[in-house]
Amino acid sequence: MNQNKFLAMLSCAALLTVVTAGCSQGQTQTTGGTTPATTDTKPAQTTDSKPADSKPAEMKTLTLLTGTTGTAYPALQAVAADAEKKLNIKIKFDIKPDGTEGDNLVKTRLATGEMSDILFYNSGSLFQALNPEENFVELTKEAYMDKLLDSFKQTVSSNGKVYGVPAGSSNVGGIMYNKRVYSELGLSVPKTWAEFIANSDKIKASGKTAVIGSYKTTWTSQLYVLGNEFNVQAQDASFVQNYTGNKAKFATTPAALRGFEMTAETFAKGYMNKDFLATTYDNALKMLAEGTGVQYPMLTSAVDALAANYPDKIKDIGVFPIPSDNASINGFTVWMPNALYINKKSKNVDAAKKFLDYLISPDGMKAYMSKSKANGPYVIKGINVPDDAYDAIKDMQTYFDAGKTAPALEFVSPVKGPNLESILIEVGTGQKSAADGAADYDKDVKKQAQQLNLTGW
Amino acid sequence: MTLSQKKMYSLFFLLPAGIIYFTFYLLPTVMSLFFSMTRWTLTKWTYIGFENYQMFFEETSLRIGFRNTLIYAVVTCGLKVILALLLATLLTSKIWFKDYFRSMVFFPTLLSTIAVGIAFSTMMHPTQGVINTALAAIGIPGPDWLGNTKLALFSVAFIDVWKGVGIATVIYIAGIMSIPQHYYEALRIDGGSKFRSFWHITLPLSRPAMNSVIILSFIGGLRTFDLIWATTRGGPGFSTDLIASIIYKQYQAGFYGLATAGNVILFIGISVLAFPLYMFLNRREVEL
Numbered sequence: 001m002n003q004n005k006f007l008a009m010l011s012c013a014a015l016l017t018v019v020t021a022g023c024s025q026g027q028t029q030t031t032g033g034t035t036p037a038t039t040d041t042k043p044a045q046t047t048d049s050k051p052a053d054s055k056p057a058e059m060k061t062l063t064l065l066t067g068t069t070g071t072a073y074p075a076l077q078a079v080a081a082d083a084e085k086k087l088n089i090k091i092k093f094d095i096k097p098d099g100t101e102g103d104n105l106v107k108t109r110l111a112t113g114e115m116s117d118i119l120f121y122n123s124g125s126l127f128q129a130l131n132p133e134e135n136f137v138e139l140t141k142e143a144y145m146d147k148l149l150d151s152f153k154q155t156v157s158s159n160g161k162v163y164g165v166p167a168g169s170s171n172v173g174g175i176m177y178n179k180r181v182y183s184e185l186g187l188s189v190p191k192t193w194a195e196f197i198a199n200s201d202k203i204k205a206s207g208k209t210a211v212i213g214s215y216k217t218t219w220t221s222q223l224y225v226l227g228n229e230f231n232v233q234a235q236d237a238s239f240v241q242n243y244t245g246n247k248a249k250f251a252t253t254p255a256a257l258r259g260f261e262m263t264a265e266t267f268a269k270g271y272m273n274k275d276f277l278a279t280t281y282d283n284a285l286k287m288l289a290e291g292t293g294v295q296y297p298m299l300t301s302a303v304d305a306l307a308a309n310y311p312d313k314i315k316d317i318g319v320f321p322i323p324s325d326n327a328s329i330n331g332f333t334v335w336m337p338n339a340l341y342i343n344k345k346s347k348n349v350d351a352a353k354k355f356l357d358y359l360i361s362p363d364g365m366k367a368y369m370s371k372s373k374a375n376g377p378y379v380i381k382g383i384n385v386p387d388d389a390y391d392a393i394k395d396m397q398t399y400f401d402a403g404k405t406a407p408a409l410e411f412v413s414p415v416k417g418p419n420l421e422s423i424l425i426e427v428g429t430g431q432k433s434a435a436d437g438a439a440d441y442d443k444d445v446k447k448q449a450q451q452l453n454l455t456g457w
Numbered sequence: 458m459t460l461s462q463k464k465m466y467s468l469f470f471l472l473p474a475g476i477i478y479f480t481f482y483l484l485p486t487v488m489s490l491f492f493s494m495t496r497w498t499l500t501k502w503t504y505i506g507f508e509n510y511q512m513f514f515e516e517t518s519l520r521i522g523f524r525n526t527l528i529y530a531v532v533t534c535g536l537k538v539i540l541a542l543l544l545a546t547l548l549t550s551k552i553w554f555k556d557y558f559r560s561m562v563f564f565p566t567l568l569s570t571i572a573v574g575i576a577f578s579t580m581m582h583p584t585q586g587v588i589n590t591a592l593a594a595i596g597i598p599g600p601d602w603l604g605n606t607k608l609a610l611f612s613v614a615f616i617d618v619w620k621g622v623g624i625a626t627v628i629y630i631a632g633i634m635s636i637p638q639h640y641y642e643a644l645r646i647d648g649g650s651k652f653r654s655f656w657h658i659t660l661p662l663s664r665p666a667m668n669s670v671i672i673l674s675f676i677g678g679l680r681t682f683d684l685i686w687a688t689t690r691g692g693p694g695f696s697t698d699l700i701a702s703i704i705y706k707q708y709q710a711g712f713y714g715l716a717t718a719g720n721v722i723l724f725i726g727i728s729v730l731a732f733p734l735y736m737f738l739n740r741r742e743v744e745l
Contacts, residue, residue: 100709107711111499275583277604277693418710419518426694
């Protein structure tokens with residue numbers, strides 16, 4: 001019979017893929033794991049007994065798992081090149097995909113014991129999902145911990161123990177805008193949502209795209225909701241705690257629901273580019289730089305990408321907070337930098353600690369900044385945003401100086417559902433009302449809370 | 458050689474395949490049944506009974522996959538069965554460049570699904586894509602093929618048909634070629650038309666081939682993942698999410714127990730739909 005033959009062929013193919021997958025797994029393991037182990041086990045023991053500042057006689061090799069999006073990767077490479085000269089530590093980079101596929105890979109490699117010596121990964125709720133106490137080396141008692149801001153430390157801590165050091169600057173979520181077009185149209189920075197709508201109407205009337213939508217890159221749909229967090233915390237200080245404890249909900253907290261309503265209103269009023277469902281993050285940045293699109297709800301980490309691709313346009317780019325309905329409530333929601341964590345199963349913990357120490361030292365940060373300029377203030381005491389920072393970053397400084405900032409929800413609560421971006425695309429394309437979307441998201445976070453075994457869920 | 462010796466001998470040869478089958482197929486199947494009833498972090502698990510299954514049927518973002526998958530499987534399967542039959546009839550008749558056309562129809566099957574998906578999502582771009590540019594040139598405003606929530610699932614189904622119709626055609630061609638020529642001769646002697654020869658000979662006698670095509674493309678449609686992932690990733694929103702892509706998303710999010718429950722549901726779903734279909738189709742097959 002035809003089918004039988006075909007089935008036989010299919011199972012053959014399935015078997016073959018299993019076999020080849022197994023092989024390739026084995027290969028990465030040897031390149032990632034055994035190379036440093038064979039060269040390093042002996043020197044590691046000899047250098048441990050020496051004082052920290054003396055130079056180890058032999059070169060050590062560490063592996064570092066990182067994604068390649070943005071400027072963090074070249075910046076870490078610059079620090080690594082320095083470390084090779086000064087600390088005699090060689091960093092071998094191990095590349096992972098970014099986004100949810102990367103999350104998946106990190107979890108799998110931790111579970112199978114194949115994690116590299118150092119992991120470069122998000123802080124906040126994504127870090128919490130990695131079961132830190134089991135997987136990472138505790139750094140609470142390291143001398144350099146005093147240098148880090150407490151607001152950052154809490155995002156890389158679990159049960160009061162600190163596990164990570166920051167790479168790069170913090171950044172904020174807000175509305176990036178094209179200053180040149182703003183002044184051409186005689187607009188001023190909006191302090192309330194009503195002013196934002198008025199500005200957007202004028203921009204739309206001028207024939208330009210008022211709000212850039214880039215839903216092809218799905219995570220970009222979330223900025224109204226996530227960036228609205230400052231407004232939520234300003235109006236309801238107990239929201240974070242109640243939300244984590246399964247007492248407060250997005251759908252029933254008016255301040256939190258606003259983010260969903262903003263997403264719906266932007267669509268309903270037709271502010272977005274016509275092909276916003278096929279537009280990617282990179283397309284969106286191009287529109288913003290060229291001024292065909294004027295406002296873009298985004299993280300300021302985009303400033304880096306803009307500077308790299310449109311260096312002559314970067315002075316046109318500014319940023320303002322997601323406006324609330326009350327002009328006196330106006331501030332930024334802050335995203336903490338990603339962090340480096342040391343694998344608990346690593347054979348080179350001491351060398352890895354030295355590298356982390358170097359990274360957050362003034363020399364290390366100087367090397368880092370040579371390849372990645374500030375996207376916001378730094379979370380290391382004594383490291384300041386340099387004077388040559390971009391205009392958009394300087395816009396933010398006044399808010400930081402006035403204390404008008406709040407951390408994004410994912411850095412203060414481990415509860416973050418995986419489907420927020422898809423739900424917001426449903427809301428942002430009119431498939432679902434803002435209230436229904438918020439109610440759906442409230443159900444979505446339940447899965448994460450239960451998976452993390454939080455009390456009250 | 459005695460009978461029992463013979464038996465030993467053959468059992469011994471079955472052992473390697475048996476071990477592989479047990480460790481890679483049977484054991485994971487049983488394990489997945491168990492882990493689908495747990496909340497699982499790959500290192501630790503808590504038994505929670507049927508909660509995962511309940512969640513899969515209750516939550517809209519998960520439930521939508523059942524409807525979409527069924528629509529997708531029926532549409533792709535139906536189109537492949539009809540189009541491939543017509544193509545195969547054409548490509549077994551006396552036309553010029555027959556071999557050339559045959560290879561042309563089969564060619565998309567050789568391409569990587571991911572490559573096809575990426576190529577089509579570029580072509581289907583609402584403003585810069587080649588399809589809508591061509592439509593605009595003749596004055597028709599093209600829709601957003603992959604962005605329109607009502608259209609996207611059918612656009613992906615169309616790509617699937619374009620890519621998969623070749624293999625179905627080849628199966629049909631093999632079936633049609635094996636029909637003995639004397640049936641056609643008899644019909645010609647009796648003065649039957651071309652249409653009658655198709656309707657009364659080709660169609661009923663290529664039924665075994667048709668059954669293969671139906672079963673293969675239906676199961677293929679039910680478990681499609683790669684094409685959806687390369688074109689829409691289940692979006693916009695959840696409007697093109699199939700069960701397989703939903704399972705993948707749960708796995709990515711780290712809900713391993715929930716994802717496993719989804720796999721069990723998919724397995725049961727395919728069995729419940731495919732086996733009765735297979736039996737039904739087989740009963741209607743006729744001997745040549």
